[in-house]
Amino acid sequence: MAVKLGDKAPEFVVNTTKGPLALSDFRGKWIVLFSHPADFTPVCTTEFMGFAERYDEFKKLNAVLIGLSVDSLQSHIEWLKDIKEKFGVDIPFPVIADINKEVASQYNLIDEKAGNTVRGVFIIDPNGIVRWMIYYPAETGRNINEILRSLRALQLNWDKKLATPVNWNPGDRGIVPQPSTLEDAYKRINSGEKVWYLKYQEV
Template sequence: MSESIPQHAGPPLLHDPAPDFRARTTMGDRSLADYRGGWLLLFSHPADFTPVCTSEFIAFSRAAGRFEALGCALLALSVDSLFSHFAWIRSIHAQFGVKVPFPIVEDPSMAIARAYGMIAPQAPDASMVRAAFVIDPAGTIRAISWYPMTTGRNVEELLRLLAALQTTDAHDVSTPEGWQPGDDVILPPELTPEAAFGPQDQGGDWYFRTGPLPKKARGRSR
């Protein structure tokens, strides 16, 4: 079972420290602190053996190498027991030929789910435990997404989001709608009168400039 977790006044928000915990998983005990120094995607499920979540586990398992290439570990969480987790991943392997390569945390007391604001303090069940948290190497929450029980998450979008966060961190730029690695980025505006009132690029303005990553930044590592 998970160890006691300090309770906060409200759910964690973007740029808050991710609540730490230590709990049993399908790959031994894990603590959030174990992942410090690398990126982490923590994604939760309301129960094992649910069809939507099963489809996601298959997709996450098949994309695990792509997350690893971005320096990001995967960590799943469900309120069911460790015994149920093992039965579920055994079924996934038997029925779909997919081995789940990441740990699944057991949270039968819903203590971790409550600490992350996935369910209200007095909620009677775990139907809202359908969240994904992108946590950076410093242990800070950088993105949060929520999905209902009826709708599967998009693993490709989570990979895109992770790559975008890493790009903006490394190069001091922003990414536009639908950005993909290799696309043009949004460059910082030049906050000078000359830039604001001078000639503008076609299709843009001083506050909205797009282009390739600056040459001096392209060789930086994440």
């Protein structure tokens, strides 16, 4: 059964371009697991270079990047070498060689018609819970700014129990959880709030 938001992220032990790893190796960190349709393809190449350029930002947020496709380990290695040779960009994160489609199947990342992986992203929290997911069509490159924004929003909720309003960006106000009782709702109104169910808080 495919993973859903709020589920425990399925464990895996895999071969990658950085050697064997297990998902549980990163417990206590945020994980950004992303799949790409195929090596040596144009959109995926731009994305890998984009993730590499923003790698330090993810690292500062205690987040690890893990790439994935159903291509072989040899294909991954040759592709990453080619990116370095042609564009001068080192890919610093591991890329899973999921040739048996085991991880991709667990995370609902298989394009059944094409037989390869779709363009998906999962954010997994330090307790191993899937907190965010998004899928892009094969012809549309990801927005890494949005992935970083969403990661920061999740971390705000994790650290301060605040939600984030529409178009939130780091430094903007967060939203305090709604009152859970009628009495608390009236307390909020009596404290001068415009409505009982929406209260902002500076962060």
